[in-house]
Amino acid sequence: MTIAAGFSQAADTFDPRTSMANTPAPQTAPGTDGLDAETDLLEPLVQGAHAGIDRLAETAAPHVRRLQDGVSAATDTLRQTTDEIRQTGEVWTEELRITVREHPLASIAVATAVGWLIGRLAR
Numbered sequence: 001m002t003i004a005a006g007f008s009q010a011a012d013t014f015d016p017r018t019s020m021a022n023t024p025a026p027q028t029a030p031g032t033d034g035l036d037a038e039t040d041l042l043e044p045l046v047q048g049a050h051a052g053i054d055r056l057a058e059t060a061a062p063h064v065r066r067l068q069d070g071v072s073a074a075t076d077t078l079r080q081t082t083d084e085i086r087q088t089g090e091v092w093t094e095e096l097r098i099t100v101r102e103h104p105l106a107s108i109a110v111a112t113a114v115g116w117l118i119g120r121l122a123r
Contacts, residue, residue, distance in 0.1 A: 100107040
């Protein structure tokens with residue numbers, strides 16, 4: 001019996017016009033507290049819930065593994081790309097330092113022109 005079938009069956013037999021106050025207390029054997037009867041009633045629902053959860057886990061496991069593999073691959077690619085960008089930035093910085101050392105006056109002229117252009121565009 002599935003969980004939905006168990007709930008459906010319980011809903012079909014429920015009568016909201018009756019209340020717990022109108023129902024007599026269940027008779028139990030001396031020395032017991034009535035838990036055995038309640039346990040027997042809940043056992044099929046609990047087993048159905050366990051079976052449903054097991055099926056869900058079996059169905060979801062391959063998808064979760066595939067998602068983990070995808071995330072791992074994306075992380076590796078991102079890390080590699082980040083390292084390449086960092087290295088490119090370091091190379092460009094070093095090349096710019098070399099150019100400024102070799103041509104200091106031209107570097108000052110270019111910096112002045114770029115600053116003037118940015119100032120004009122910002123107005």
